[in-house]
Amino acid sequence: MNDVYILAIESSCDETSVAIVKNGHEEISTVVLSQMDIHANYGGVVPEIASRCHIENITLVIDETIKKSGIKMSDIDAIAVTYGPGLIGSLLIGLQAAKTLSYIYNKPLVPVHHIAGHIYANNLEKTMKFPLIALVISGGHTELVYMKDDYNFEIIGGTVDDAVGEAYDKVARVMNLAYPGGPRVDKLAQIGNDVYKLPLPMDDSSYNFSFSGLKSAVINLKHNEEQRGNEIIPENLSTSFQNRVVEILSKKTMRALEEYNVKNLIIAGGVSANKGIRDKFTELCFKNNIDLTIPKLCYCTDNATMIGAAAYYAYKLGRRADLNLNAKANDQLN
Numbered sequence: 001m002n003d004v005y006i007l008a009i010e011s012s013c014d015e016t017s018v019a020i021v022k023n024g025h026e027e028i029s030t031v032v033l034s035q036m037d038i039h040a041n042y043g044g045v046v047p048e049i050a051s052r053c054h055i056e057n058i059t060l061v062i063d064e065t066i067k068k069s070g071i072k073m074s075d076i077d078a079i080a081v082t083y084g085p086g087l088i089g090s091l092l093i094g095l096q097a098a099k100t101l102s103y104i105y106n107k108p109l110v111p112v113h114h115i116a117g118h119i120y121a122n123n124l125e126k127t128m129k130f131p132l133i134a135l136v137i138s139g140g141h142t143e144l145v146y147m148k149d150d151y152n153f154e155i156i157g158g159t160v161d162d163a164v165g166e167a168y169d170k171v172a173r174v175m176n177l178a179y180p181g182g183p184r185v186d187k188l189a190q191i192g193n194d195v196y197k198l199p200l201p202m203d204d205s206s207y208n209f210s211f212s213g214l215k216s217a218v219i220n221l222k223h224n225e226e227q228r229g230n231e232i233i234p235e236n237l238s239t240s241f242q243n244r245v246v247e248i249l250s251k252k253t254m255r256a257l258e259e260y261n262v263k264n265l266i267i268a269g270g271v272s273a274n275k276g277i278r279d280k281f282t283e284l285c286f287k288n289n290i291d292l293t294i295p296k297l298c299y300c301t302d303n304a305t306m307i308g309a310a311a312y313y314a315y316k317l318g319r320r321a322d323l324n325l326n327a328k329a330n331d332q333l334n
């Protein structure tokens with residue numbers, strides 16, 4: 001089969017990103033324009049501001065990606081785009097740009113689910129081996145997915161309330177850390193001690209997760225200590241919180257690998273950048289003879305390279321959209 005070059009667009013939240021990816025595995029060029037500093041002023045992503053920033057930047061990011069790649073539009077086989085889930089206004093900007101390129105250059109349009117993108121970021125490391133279990137941990141998702149083959153997603157468990165990244169960001173806010181709090185809590189957790197008693201959330205026989213109780217336990221603990229005139233030590237609170245998160249994620253994931261008799265694990269989503277999680281899974285997988293893949297840090301948080309990586313398989317499976325493709329704020333992984 002000839003080489004397949006895909007131009008991919010990702011704009012589901014607060015990153016405007018475009019990439020050109022060859023055969024789903026090789027990054028030719030990527031540009032990620034993050035709006036993080038702008039949203040940090042508000043303590044979180046402001047959807048209206050995010051959409052406006054995407055509008056201002058999308059054409060610049062497309063131009064820069066193509067310029068950096070040295071590839072001509074005539075060499076591109078398809079245009080891929082994240083159609084959901086995400087912020088509806090943000091998604092629409094990427095979608096409109098992708099449809100326009102598809103129409104003008106007469107290229108097929110390939111719709112990509114954002115979480116499929118996070119999963120396929122692992123193919124940029126090494127080719128995924130099936131069957132596998134994917135642990136998806138991001139700002140909006142916490143899921144255990146069983147995959148028998150490419151694009152064959154069976155969700156075996158997920159969060160019943162907050163996503164793990166969301167819990168990180170909320171706990172960070174309680175400790176007055178700037179947005180996005182996840183990486184800041186992670187950094188503090190590296191130097192603290194696990195001295196605070198926090199519950200292990202949803203420690204049951206299911207593959208589901210719950211993080212809102214753990215988040216509330218952190219809030220209550222802080223208030224109680226303050227009422228007693230005690231200062232909370234952010235490093236220690238971060239360590240205690242992170243240890244509980246790592247413990248429950250690793251406990252349920254390792255059980256799923258055993259019960260499904262699977263020897264391959266991939267971790268996906270922004271929270272896979274977390275050092276505590278990376279270290280723990282590396283140790284456990286080594287001990288249990290599990291082949292573990294985690295994306296490079298630059299492919300953990302939102303980027304278009306991962307969308308191009310997923311789109312290659314969607315393209316090969318014949319998935320196409322027409323100009324009626326609409327954005328979906330929520331959509332089951334498919």
Ligand code: KG4
Nearest residue numbers: 138139140165182186270271273274301302
């Ligand atoms: O995948 P992503 O970029 O966006 C979504 O699709 O949601 O994930 C962003 C989330 C945020 O909640 C952010 O705080 C979290 O990932 N995150 C981290 C770390 N780096 C990013 N959480 C914990 N530790 C980190 N090192």
Ligand code: ZN
Nearest residue numbers: 138270301302
């Ligand atoms: Zn994401």
